Amino acid sequence: MLQEESDLSLIIAQIVQKLKGSNLYSQLERQAWASLQRPEIKLESLKEDIKEFFKISGWEKKLQNAVYSELSVFPLPSHPAAPPEHLKEPLVYMRKAQGSWEKRILKSLNSMCTELSIPLARKRPVGEQKELLNKWNEMGTDEPDLSLFRPVYAPKDFLEVLINLRNPNYENGDSLSFRTHLGLIQVPLKVKDIPELKECFVELGLNTGQLGIDDSTQVPPELFENEHVRIGQKVLAEQDSAAAQQYIRQGSPTALRAELWALILNISSEPEDVLYYEQLKTNVIQHDLLVDSLIYKDVKLTASNDDYYFVFEDYLYQVLLCFSRDTSVLSHFAYNSASPPKSYIRGKLGLEEYAVFYPPNGVIPFHGFSMYVAPLCFLYHEPSKLYQIFREMYVRFFFRLHSISSHPSGIVSLCLLFETLLQTYLPQLFYHLREIGAQPLRISFKWMVRAFSGYLATDQLLLLWDRILGYNSLEILAGDAQK
């Protein structure tokens, strides 16, 4: 009991610490001061009256949403003496594997840089800055020569690394038995099996209505759809994050989706957010990064060639170029097993004072990265909001799809979950695919890494991402791949 209490107070302290630095805190402070003018606030019962005022005016709800958001994103502190690396990734061999993978990527990036003799970053001349500013809304029309650039890595390279992951403390013997795992991933991580998944994803059961299935033309809307839409509107009116997350497990109606996602991710477009985005934009105009060319190449190779997303090409540049300069993204590395790559100012190799993170947000894009943003363009049209939503989706979910960790939503666990489910419930299919030389994971890996973006029709993809948000977990990707 005592342990739980101290855990709770530790969590509360941490959250308070985090929220103190946020915008919401200063807004609440201002509101509290302003409320002193109101007649119903009396000096004798100041604390209660202000609390009451907050409740009525909706500020308490905003605070609740912020706390809920923190709880969803940050993992709970374990042992107070645990070093910070444990928060990123508790298993040593995973950390090592991630470390060596990062070294490889950085080496690849640096060698491309030397080969092409292009600096990692340079300041743009004024003329070029003006030009870029003019073309900001139509960067897709630019056709720079990208033939010498190649993506730093592709999902299949990453898969090879995962296949070779081994736990040095685990010995499963040479004898084959019915418990032998036939797939490519050979690490002993705990993954849920069907009964556990059923329990976890109870709202996806056959007896509960689902959007995407129970709103098809044959089913009369009175049975499920109308009621579901009505509840959705109510949830939005209440502005309750937790309720929205619960609601969206059954899918979101098209018209409400944009607002629901913003509510769940706790994104509200304040003037400060727009200003922040504008600052990033200025950053892009003033400095040119090598990563920019990689982004350009990726967009041209993937999204521009896609039947659905080619239209949004310009938005993708506006989001991704700003994203790579956003240092606030660095904070997610506290719970990401990956670490941002460091680069040194010319001539000062090894000296920590001259180390910078490169790219500034610490995320090196790979082949297909732009597809994380593309489906969001369907929902959000205002660049700064689109940007915020993408950034939040990335630091909550997408980063797990390309870093090596033991987290249940990490790509390693997802692959293992996929293979286990397939082996247990469709063994003949699994065996057959192996016989013809097509390990099932090799086929489904790229689907999972991209969270199915580009592989599923947009309406179905958005329904899938509804569930990711609803359950705050990526496990549904593995289940979907298995189907």
Place this chain on the structure above:
Amino acid sequence: MDEHVRISHFRNHYELTRKNYMVKNLKRFRKQLEREAGKLEAAKCDFFPKTFELPSEYHLFVEEFRKNPGITWIMKPVARSQGKGIFLFRRLKDIMDWRKDTRNSDDQKDDIPVENYVAQRYIENPYLIGGRKFDLRVYVLVMSYIPLRAWLYRDGFARFSNTRFTLNSIDDQYVHLTNVAVQKTSPDYHPKKGSKWMLQRFRQYLASKHGPQAVETLFRDMDNIFIKSLQSVQKVIISDKHCFELYGYDILIDQDLKPWLLEVNASPSLTASSQEDYELKTCLLEDTLHVVDMEARLTGREKRVGGFDLMWNDGPVSRDEGPPDLSGMGNFVTNTHLGCVNDRKKQLRQLFCSLQVQKKASN
């Protein structure tokens, strides 16, 4: 002509498909509608941007031109396709020389045809997606004009211009003309892309941006365009029970979500620019042949055949079963599903199964 022969065109389809004739017919129909049903009903015909036939209506055109200085006009040859010969202009000077040439036609012999043009008000505020202009291609199958029986195909597509829309460069053909034929020559054109969106995608995009109500209204307005345009030529088309025609309607949406009719094509392109496009067009052709029904399998009372929904059967066709609600009030929903789910294979299977059963029963 033999009973069983079917011809895929009406003799004088140019009344609908040639821009100058269509304008004439529509103007006439509008006047008639105003006389019979009042201004409100006639206003429903205002889906065609102001058009003048040149050179015959040149003076009327100049009058309108002077009333609205600074707007952009588009000049289109009456009988050409694929975007050939079209240009934009803002000053009368630009077409002065062209007019001089045609004035001398009095000296020419009658058998040398003079090219007729129409000058049309250019829609300067088109709806943009991703900064690009697009137009919609919708397919309407007319089985007869008297009585008017028309079917609407559920699928269609939106054709995007490759470059970003701006009014600054009216000389840039590639920006303004969304015809695939013109886009194909644009330096940005990548054949793999196809620059097309299926109508389902378009409908979903609009619904998530503007809500389902606004989308319903837009599609209802488009239904109105199809019906009114066909009604306007109903009396002039030489009707023949052997004839049918598949029209390709080009619709442009402006920023207020108002649809405008650009033109009607009697021979819409049936070549495919991508796999999706190929599937659309083959299914379209297959379903057209099903409706034409040379095997005489259908009863004639069907409201849906594959991807085609019966839109007009000498009167509006309701989505609901039962007799139409003639009181004028109530929830009349037309039997059109443009941009909706097209489960045609399943529907065709069910349809032909039940037709077989009916046939066996009656034998």
